[in-house]
Amino acid sequence: MxxxxxxxxxxxxxxxGKLGPLVDDSGRFYKPLQSGKRGAEEAAFYESxxxxxxxxxxxxxxxxxxxxxKVMKASTGVEHPHIVLQDLASTRVNPSIMDIKIGSRTxxxxxxxxxxxxxxxxxxxxxxxxxxxxLSGLQVFINDESGFYKPNRDFIHKIGPDDxxxxxxxxVSSNPSEKLDTVPDCSLSSSxxxxxxxxxxxxxxxxxxxxxxxxxxxxxxxxxxxxxxxxVLNGASSNAEVKLIDFAHVTEGKGVIDHNFLGGxxxxxxxxxxxxxxxxxxxxxxxxxx
Amino acid sequence: MxxxxxxxxxxxxxxxGKLGPLVDDSGRFYKPLQSGKRGAEEAAFYESxxxxxxxxxxxxxxxxxxxxxKVMKASTGVEHPHIVLQDLASTRVNPSIMDIKIGSRTxxxxxxxxxxxxxxxxxxxxxxxxxxxxLSGLQVFINDESGFYKPNRDFIHKIGPDDxxxxxxxxVSSNPSEKLDTVPDCSLSSSxxxxxxxxxxxxxxxxxxxxxxxxxxxxxxxxxxxxxxxxVLNGASSNAEVKLIDFAHVTEGKGVIDHNFLGGxxxxxxxxxxxxxxxxxxxxxxxxxx
Numbered sequence: 001m002x003x004x005x006x007x008x009x010x011x012x013x014x015x016x017g018k019l020g021p022l023v024d025d026s027g028r029f030y031k032p033l034q035s036g037k038r039g040a041e042e043a044a045f046y047e048s049x050x051x052x053x054x055x056x057x058x059x060x061x062x063x064x065x066x067x068x069x070k071v072m073k074a075s076t077g078v079e080h081p082h083i084v085l086q087d088l089a090s091t092r093v094n095p096s097i098m099d100i101k102i103g104s105r106t107x108x109x110x111x112x113x114x115x116x117x118x119x120x121x122x123x124x125x126x127x128x129x130x131x132x133x134x135l136s137g138l139q140v141f142i143n144d145e146s147g148f149y150k151p152n153r154d155f156i157h158k159i160g161p162d163d164x165x166x167x168x169x170x171x172v173s174s175n176p177s178e179k180l181d182t183v184p185d186c187s188l189s190s191s192x193x194x195x196x197x198x199x200x201x202x203x204x205x206x207x208x209x210x211x212x213x214x215x216x217x218x219x220x221x222x223x224x225x226x227x228x229x230x231x232v233l234n235g236a237s238s239n240a241e242v243k244l245i246d247f248a249h250v251t252e253g254k255g256v257i258d259h260n261f262l263g264g265x266x267x268x269x270x271x272x273x274x275x276x277x278x279x280x281x282x283x284x285x286x287x288x289x290x
Numbered sequence: 291m292x293x294x295x296x297x298x299x300x301x302x303x304x305x306x307g308k309l310g311p312l313v314d315d316s317g318r319f320y321k322p323l324q325s326g327k328r329g330a331e332e333a334a335f336y337e338s339x340x341x342x343x344x345x346x347x348x349x350x351x352x353x354x355x356x357x358x359x360k361v362m363k364a365s366t367g368v369e370h371p372h373i374v375l376q377d378l379a380s381t382r383v384n385p386s387i388m389d390i391k392i393g394s395r396t397x398x399x400x401x402x403x404x405x406x407x408x409x410x411x412x413x414x415x416x417x418x419x420x421x422x423x424x425l426s427g428l429q430v431f432i433n434d435e436s437g438f439y440k441p442n443r444d445f446i447h448k449i450g451p452d453d454x455x456x457x458x459x460x461x462v463s464s465n466p467s468e469k470l471d472t473v474p475d476c477s478l479s480s481s482x483x484x485x486x487x488x489x490x491x492x493x494x495x496x497x498x499x500x501x502x503x504x505x506x507x508x509x510x511x512x513x514x515x516x517x518x519x520x521x522v523l524n525g526a527s528s529n530a531e532v533k534l535i536d537f538a539h540v541t542e543g544k545g546v547i548d549h550n551f552l553g554g555x556x557x558x559x560x561x562x563x564x565x566x567x568x569x570x571x572x573x574x575x576x577x578x579x580x
Contacts, residue, residue: 256451259556264553270546
């Protein structure tokens with residue numbers, strides 16, 4: 001019943017002798033607890049978050065549902081503790097997915113000097129420092145024949161600011177697999193990024209919460225964009241969704257907003273607004289005028 | 291005619307043989323060009339900014355007026371190039387002033403490894419990393435008899451997150467010189483931080499610009515808060531002003547918002563909103579409800 005997820009775009013992957021997430025056919029996602037305190041802290045975050053009455057209901061929908069932890073046979077064949085979550089892709093057929101790690105810094109102030117040095121190097125090499133976020137994974141559905149545009153991880157880890165912009169355009173284009181020197185047509189941008197239920201509207205709802213919430217600091221956390229190209233082409237809603245994932249480095253907010261996450265989120269919002277503006281929508285100060 | 295400014299709270303100070311800013315009695319402020327490319331870059335910023343038609347008029351008021359550069363006899367007695375600016379304190383009698391360096395990182399992505407290491411150390415030691423800003427200087431007018439509460443720089447450089455909050459309260463209190471274990475009364479908060487012309491309203495106007503502007507990245511730049519306690523006690527407007535200063539590390543925005551400055555600014559806005567909320571104003575998502 002357990003299998004390797006079809007639509008993973010970032011993070012550890014399960015394989016022969018390799019520890020990675022599994023899914024079942026009831027819509028649950030089993031994420032192996034990471035080693036050291038990282039795994040324990042991610043589980044602790046889910047425990048805290050799922051019972052925290054200060055988190056508004058309209059914000060909970062941006063987080064995977066948490067079903068506790070479970071010791072079970074892992075992808076390696078041996079028993080291992082897992083965090084049991086909602087499988088975000090379970091109800092989707094051919095999801096286009098983008099994983100974006102938010103923040104110009106991916107370390108928390110309490111991390112060790114060695115860990116900070118390691119993160120800082122990757123933050124400077126990637127677009128984290130310049131853009132306030134970096135692309136961690138991507139798959140864009142083309143059609144049944146060609147499948148997905150899914151650049152490999154080495155390519156993604158090396159891309160610069162201009163490539164990030166191009167890939168945010170490719171994500172909502174009918175020609176995503178074209179060469180980088182072709183301008184992506186962004187023909188799906190209004191259905192996916194725009195509109196009252198689109199990705200920009202969801203990011204703005206998250207932004208309003210981040211301007212105020214001082215409970216958690218989401219260090220090294222990602223936002224996931226998902227939609228169904230098939231639905232858009234059939235004239236239906238794109239079913240665009242924004243989710244937050246990866247909470248192994250969340251720390252207490254201690255009465256201070258998560259200015260690092262918020263800054264990166266605002267930068268991403270500006271990129272998305274630019275694409276909508278370019279394709280004929282008007283956006284002012286990050287506020288979509290519909 | 292030239293003299294050492296009365297109300298400087300941070301930065302290099304002029305003195306016997308020491309290079310520092312001078313003011314004249316016509317309301318001009320002469321800032322010695324810093325050594326290396328730092329000084330040249332600050333002058334270049336003022337040149338660019340003062341002629342940039344993309345900067346909206348309502349934003350220009352947050353910057354000192356720029357009158358060019360001038361080689362003149364410096365505070366050391368020898369000729370030195372200076373940046374000539376508006377003296378922000380020239381029309382004030384007993385200004386309360388706070389200098390806050392914005393951003394959880396004070397270095398730009400193009401800085402050298404050695405400079406980044408030096409800045410990172412100070413960012414981690416101070417509240418920059420935790421709060422997204424740090425206090426650089428402070429003077430609070432008490433009364434004619436006692437003069438100013440003006441903690442020394444060593445004290446200011448060592449203060450932690452809780453002390454920052456206390457000092458933001460002291461700044462708008464009638465009892466600023468009391469010991470730290472006394473809760474500042476914040477009796478001037480509504481006049482200084484609140485209202486349609488108060489500091490919060492000005493910060494929110496700047497925030498809206500920073501959510502959209504991609505021209506400049508204001509690395510290691512400060513916001514200055516200024517007001518006149520005497521005016522408030524006489525029932526007049528506090529004449530509260532927010533200004534941006536210190537542009538030696540500004541870099542080009544290259545189409546990306548200044549997420550580092552914006553994040554820190556939002557964190558500061560939340561601190562100010564918290565004080566207004568505590569003192570009976572309501573603030574939601576950083577928006578002041580008046």
